[in-house]
Amino acid sequence: MAAEHSRERLRLWLRLLAATNEMERVLRRRIRAEFGTTLPRFDVLAALDRAPEGLSMSELSRQLMVTNGNTTSLVAALTEDALVARTVSPHDRRSFSVELTDSGRDSFERMADLHARWVSELLAGVDEADVDQLSRGLHEVRLAIQANAESGALAEGVR
């Protein structure tokens, strides 16, 4: 089994967490200071910008990796501000399509460049080869977690 290398894996998890927290903290602060909005809201706009044809609430939740309930309130707030709009699906009256308004798209585009620049600058100093290696490794890590969480659920008695 894998238990004999428990220590190294635990350390990996702590470092993963530390790096992510550090990045999120900096980005959150800058987005607030510079644009007067929040990271989650920016993330909603980014997801919708990638989907010009619109997304359902569930699909949007999946892409943002959050629950439906969370998405509901985020989208409600953004609708208030007229940055996104919801239109009822023509084929399923349970479902909405959420998309950017013109104002939302403008607002997002104003922010996106600077955001990308921040990320890039914050990661400057990590050398090029490491960036790619880490990307690949982290993708592998995510897939492992997903795979192991399912099989582990039964073994551990987690429902």
Next chain:
Amino acid sequence: MAAEHSRERLRLWLRLLAATNEMERVLRRRIRAEFGTTLPRFDVLAALDRAPEGLSMSELSRQLMVTNGNTTSLVAALTEDALVARTVSPHDRRSFSVELTDSGRDSFERMADLHARWVSELLAGVDEADVDQLSRGLHEVRLAIQANAESGALAEGVR
């Protein structure tokens, strides 16, 4: 500058975020199901377990990578449950020392093993060499973010 490789760095950030979210989601669910508590509370107990002599609120906040206000309410809740105790510092009446109670230590030790096993199992399949490489790389990433956030703050006009 670093801007020419913005795309790869952005991708790294997204994967970092995805992997961390996935892991946290699984751990949070299991801790709730198995122990009836939450990940942040577990984290407090873990930090205090590593510091038998106790920690001040500020030092605890720093280690948990959260704000003081957050720590205040977490520690209040754990004090309610008699898992931690606060004693006034003998030398500075502004400051507390927070430490585990016997009950808190028992409770933590019951959980710690299984938690470590979960982490290890969830990361099983990531091969040994990659684990170490990722650990080192992520440490480097964190340091880069911290270093660049400071220097960037002035350049970007973030206060």
Next chain:
DNA sequence: GAAGATTGACTGATCAATCTTG
């Protein structure tokens, strides 16, 4: 005035329960 800690207002996130439509 600065540092340790708390408070209050607010945003974000989960989860379980519910409503509506399929």
Next chain:
DNA sequence: CAAGATTGATCAGTCAATCTTC
């Protein structure tokens, strides 16, 4: 009954303002 979405309760987290002590 399943699936899409919302609601309400609860817990986390930030931030700015405040209180107390140094």
